[in-house]
Amino acid sequence: MASQSFLDRHHFLLRRLHSLTGIVPIGVFLIAHLTTNSSLLWGKAGLRGTGDHYSFGKDGVTLLEGGVAYFQKEVTWINEQVPHLLLIELTLWLSIAFHAVLGVIYARTGRANTSRYEYQSNWRYRLQRLSGYLGILFIFYHVATLRWGWTFLVPGGTAWSHDFAASTLAAAIRGSETGFTAAGFAVALLYFLGVTLLVFHFANGLWTAAITWGLTISQRAQERWGYACFALGAGLMVMGWASLLGAVMIDPAKARAVEQSIQEGKVGESLAGQADR
Amino acid sequence: MAQQRVIIVGGGLAGLAGSVRLAEAGVHVDLFSLVPVKRSHSVCAQGGINACNDVARQQGYSEYEHFDETIYGGDFLADQHPVLEMANWAPKIIDLLDRMGVPFNRTSEGFRDLRLFGGSLFKRTHFAGATTGQQLIYALDEQARRYESEGKVTKYEYWEFLRPVIEEGRCVGIVAQDMRTMQIRAFRADAVVMATGGCGLVYGKSTNSIICTGAAAARCFKAGAWYGNPEMIQVHPTAIPGADKLRLMSESARGEGGRVWVPRKPGDSRDPKNIPDAERWYFLEEKYPAYGNIVPRDIATREIFDVCVNQGLGVGGENSVYLDLTHRDPEYLQRKLGGILEIYEKFVGVDPKRTPMKIFPAVHYSMGGLFTTFAKGRYNPTQPLPKHKSGSAAPLGAEVGLGMAMGEFANAQTNIPGLYAFGEVNFAYHGANRLGANALLSCIFDGLFCGVSVANYVRDGAPKARPHDQIPQGAFDREVEIEARRYKELAASASRSGDEKTNPYAIHRELGNEMTAACTVVKSESRLVQCLEKIAELRERFSRVAVSDAAAWTNQTLNYARAVGDMLIVAEAIAKGSIARKESRGAHYRTDYPTRDDANYMKTTLAKYDEGTDSVTVEFAPIDASLIAPTARTYGKTDKKDAKPVAAGV
Amino acid sequence: MLNFSPSEGSAAAAAARRASAKPGRTIRVSVKRCEGPGQDSRWETFSVKVDRGANVISVLQQIAANPVTVEGKRTTPVVWDSGCLEEVCGACTMVINGKVRQSCSCLMDEYAPGEGDEITLEPMTKFPVVRDLWVDRSRLFHNLARVKAWVPIDGTYYLGAGPREKPQQQEVRYKLSECMSCGCCLEACPQFNLEENPADWNTAFIGAHAISQARLFNEHETGKALRDERLEVLMGPGGVSDCGNAQNCVKVCPKHIPLTESIASVGRAVTLHGLTRWFKA
């Protein structure tokens, strides 16, 4: 009962913090995270001509090689240049936990009725809750396996390493260091679902937040903002899927070669400036 | 000393206005209603509420003119002093409603907008979209809710009033039944106010809500309260025929320029939009060039009736005429009449902004009702004035406070002390015909003005010596006992196997058909006598009525059947009053006595219930006509075909 | 593809159905019945002959006059709530063919245009059933008192006119003021659920209609006096933050009240009120 009255006493504050944490830091992080990860596919462009060092074939640097290199530089930059990383991570984890716990409590106050009122907005309401429930499970799996090193949950047992970012990622998602396994396929599917749901959750949450906070009042404003959120969501969705596609397509062994060459400083300085923009 | 308590039965405009006024005066109010008060029939009112206003005043209108119009419109049957006072209060009532937050339509400068309504050449009708009644009742409901949350008003919603408790010759409480648990019990009070509205359901289908049975008034009538002018039933000229109800098409449709016509060729089956102007007959404009389409209701109704029934010129040979708004800008119509036009579109499936509506008259309002008294104010010209000349100044001394004496116990009191009647349920103000947008006014006026009388009565009248808590319990037990028995007998009838003859629904249907045929637009002695016979037959059948539900919980069938029995009494009073009044006046039109007879019938029809014979007797009582001398009520009817229609901008 | 519209369904399709309706046809009406609180429900089906213009009310009236099911079993008349029969009193709300709406404006020509077509009538689910189709909506009115939905006038003595008002402002208030407390918005709302115990009414979700009424009175010059009190209630448990933005309310509202705009508008008001309160106190 005590927790009930605490919730009631700070009802408004908690509700608004719940909404706020979804945007800052969680939403902002999501954007940054997907931007970084999707560089697996677009990273070659980011290298802007200096990527020849990563070419292991006679046709010059491939798309994936460029992606792996760029991604690695990003990861390294984050790990080495961003101050108080642990503090940031802790804040993020706490925010997610806060958002998730309250979200579950709040979601339990509703009773979905899409079978009777099959309106699109009602489906969004329902999906928002569903994506919240499933999304948090996915985030937990994602962070536990790739960040906290709970390798027993990873088919193939690969532990993610920020020195070998792309190759270990690819191995973890494909289910083994070598080829695609059935379990790996399940993990990839899980990622696909997780990323999709979370991006929806964020975009739709951003749309409703504008109503909750009273930014969009008129019907027209709500519509306009709806299209804006849709565009943002679509963009993030593409990035999310690109990240996954990249991870699935990358051959861990080849990626490792690229990463190895970075580790060995073969290409070192010339690129450092490039990667951290 | 115990807190004074007043019971108000009915939470329409009249009951709510009374509740607010009494609660404010420090008297506790127990408010009874068949439905949550917010859902009372007053929500249906569409057009507006009349009051003299600054613009009209500068064009020559005045409260006195409003009074004069109301008397003239009512064909000189109303007691005149109360009408004067009501007209005097009207502008103050609008201001009060305005303060309560009623969203009256506004001019571009932010003043209250006005519209033209039947029976006046001045714009003096205030309105809130096309749902004025709804907006007014909400404002009062909100104030009542405020007092309720302060504990000054207690609501008994879904409680049905069954009878007044009369002891020592005055009303000291009521017996009522919870419509859910079916519990019957008595409630004590220092005074009881009936504000139970009209009796349209006596006619089966009407423009009224499904709860407007008139049963509550009938129960007071049987307990000894007199009924005034029962035969004065207003038939509204424009309603939309329907399976369950005849939905009103407000007079404001004509006020905003709606034109009534029929094709000149009988049975013309062309699309109305393809009928050229020359082949249309705008019969109201032709016959009444001054008022045109906004002649008062009784006149418009009879003309439409005449065109369809007697001349066979109804649209497609049926009983309907066109009400045409298609010449007005659709956007303007949407803004001014959106609500009522939506009703038409919703229930008929045709957009009246583009296609002329088909309408026909329907029973709408009961001018008659429980007889009430009043205390004259000080305004007393030595001679009754002739009809006030439109535009001339009001006579000196006619101003506020002088039509009725404020706070006197007698105001709005029935012949039973302590039993008051407010709103449509009483017989006051409207005489033989009510002007559009005057009913809302009279309801609120009763609540506010006569509410003070009730407060004074419970403080300084008989209840002062003997407050409600000192009345012996036996008086209440006795009345509860009677109702419990009546209820038990009805419930027991469920075990009988009924047939069409004893089915309450069938009895009601037949009553409605009979009353509509005999007691509406045109009446005659022979038809009325036949009608009385039918009522007698129905009453006999009702004595054997068999209901189809014996449940002891939320038994609507029983409540309904009981009300049907009471409606039969009202019907008898209407028919007998119609027979007794051997003249034509206002809404009461007798083919066998087609003219007004002031010498014999400028009097109130007083119906009384005779317990011995279980029947209605009728007599006539003098009225107060001391302010305006009667004149012919013609509304400038001419037979010239090319007279000008009334200028809408006046 | 994306749909943010406040209304669903096509008027043209409805009109076509109406036009296709056959006069004098017989339809089937299934009613979910319940003898009283705490009792089991059962379905009963009636066959009813209808003509043009018939609505749910006239159909129920016909059944009441002769309550015999299709199996030929004599039963009791159906209990239901109604008043104006023209969609302004808010009494006759029911769940018809699975969706909530007013029954008086529900035309058989549209819902059952063909011979033998069936419609189903159920009571609202978010309020306790009294009997058959009649539910107890006290909570709805209680919630109006919760947000002090009134203008705190000084009294009924004559004090002159109310505040002047621009026509644009009047139009906004008028629209909001048309709410007839029917409860459709509550029945369709996934966040508004049955609360049998009145003790819980002050913390359970207040519903779109009360939020909208709070906005109505906050928009009035004199009504503003209670603005902070209303906002405090709406910031608390069961207040506006409990809305999940499913936006069903606005789609089922028979009066087309812009409920989602009201929710956003009150959202803005509580945001600002929360901030200023934080800096003030």
Ligand SMILES: Cc1cc2nc3c(=O)[nH]c(=O)nc-3n(C[C@H](O)[C@H](O)[C@H](O)COP(=O)(O)OP(=O)(O)OC[C@H]3O[C@@H](n4cnc5c(N)ncnc54)[C@H](O)[C@@H]3O)c2cc1C
């Ligand atoms: C369609 C229509 C449109 C109209 N338009 C206008 C207009 O534009 N302008 C105008 O001035 N007038 C108009 N009128 C007339 C006006 O609306 C009514 O005369 C007026 O609303 C009556 O109000 P009231 O308070 O007397 O009664 P009502 O509003 O009818 O209220 C009666 C109350 O009594 C209660 N009650 C009844 N019987 C019992 C019982 N046995 N036990 C307990 N409670 C009971 C009911 O529950 C209800 O609360 C219109 C009327 C209709 C039908």
Ligand code: SF4
């Ligand atoms: S928008 Fe809010 S109030 Fe409306 S249905 Fe959705 S959750 Fe309920």
Ligand code: SF4
């Ligand atoms: S907002 Fe609409 S749906 Fe809700 S109670 Fe009011 S009128 Fe009914």
Ligand code: FES
């Ligand atoms: S009966 Fe009044 S809304 Fe349907």
